[in-house]
Amino acid sequence: MLRVLAAAALLWVLLAPQASAAAPVTFGVRPATETAPDNRNNFSYGATPGAVVRDFVAVSNVSETPIGLKVYASDAFNTPEGGYDLLASGKQPTDIGAWTKTRDHQVSVPGRSVVIVPFTVTIPADATPGDHAGGIVAALTTEQTNAQGQKVSVEQRVGARIYLRVAGELRPELSVQDLTASYDGQFFGRGDATVTYTVKNTGNVRLGATQAVKVSTPWGSSVDSDPVETLPELLPGGAVKKSTVVHGLLPAGWLTANVHLVPIPPAGTSDPRVPDVEQDSSFAAVPWVVLAALVFIAVLIVPARIRKRRRVKPSTEEVPESVTA
Structure with missing residues (x-):
């Protein structure tokens, strides 16, 4: 199955050609009014817990061929790379995807046409405060032939994002977890440190962040890492693993890796001020490969010298004294 493409704006997706020689089909979804x-x-x-939101989604077919599509809602999550994605087809939503119901679950869209589908979002009375994210999906299932000549069903999907903020106490919060660093360098001269860490949204509102990574020496100087891209958006509970390299470090024994985050609230929101986040981790700046080679050489040489010394023992025989008549 192809993964969901969740659009932040109008999304037109050119789908792969059918297994036959039919022309490609293009369709998309976007917010709409009733008309x-x-x-x-x-x-x-x-919205507040217990509220009901009513809205409309436009399902568009810009090809010449009529198509039949499934229309449904699903929950969103962050991919390991930090992207925005929706649950795989067939996986039941438990959050806003479960609260959102489209009037029509199947639609037939004529060529060069738009079908408007009403939907409702019913917020449970016990919904947790903060941000909930998902999407409305239009899906096309086709039969294609794989490389082995077998017939397979392929579902191609597009979607439009849904953001819902439930009233209540907001807790914008990011954390840096599992921070580690390793040094790679020569015995003499400078080397590089690879800094790896995970950024997790431990609050209840979605947040982005700018990132800065540096390594400090015992005497107070520091070296910045390669540029680290800005995190566009982490959903509550979402996490992304990052890695960057700091160049030009001396093997100074113990160094300290530092990660600094400046949280960014979603555009158009008035979230409480989120304090910057910092995390440190010390690591050994030692050229391990060189030291391992030296240890290996020592293991070979020292026993050989011991054996040589044991073979060359000093003479302990007594010399007889001379006897004079």
Whole structure:
């Protein structure tokens, strides 16, 4: 199955050709009014527990061929790389995807046409405060032939994001976890340190962040890492693993890796000020490969010298004294 592509704006996706010689099919989804697509970039709501939100999604077919599509909602999550994705087809949502119901679960869209589908978001009375994220999906299932000549069903999906903020106490918070660093260098001269860590959203609102990584020496100087890209958005509970390299470090014994995050709230929100996040981790700046080679040489040489000394023993025989008549 192809993965969901969740669009932040109007999303038109050119799908792969059918197994036959049929022309490619193009379709997309976007926010809409009751009568036509509108200019919203995504579905974004603020509501209290127990509220019901009503809205519309436009399902568009810009090909000449009529198509039949499934339309449904799902929960969002962060990929290991930090991207925005929706649950795989067939996996049941438990959050906003379960709260969102489309009027039509199957739609037939004529060529060069748009179908407007109403939907509702029913927020449970016990919904947790903060941000909930998901998407509305349109899916096309086709039969194709794989490389082995077998017929397989392929589901191709596109989606539009849904953001919901439930009223209540907001806790914007990021943390740096599992920070480690390793040194690679020569016995004389400078080397590099690879710094690896995980950024996790431990609060209840989505956050981005700028990142800075440096390594400090025992005498107070520091060297910055290669540039680290800005995290665009981490959903509550989402995490992403990062790695960067700091060049030009002397093998100074013990060094300290530092990760500094400046959280960024979502555009258009008035979240409480989020303090910067810092985490340190000390590591040994020792050229391990060189030291291992020296130890190996020592293991070979020292026993050989001991054996040589044991073979060359000094004479302990007494010399007889001379006897004079």
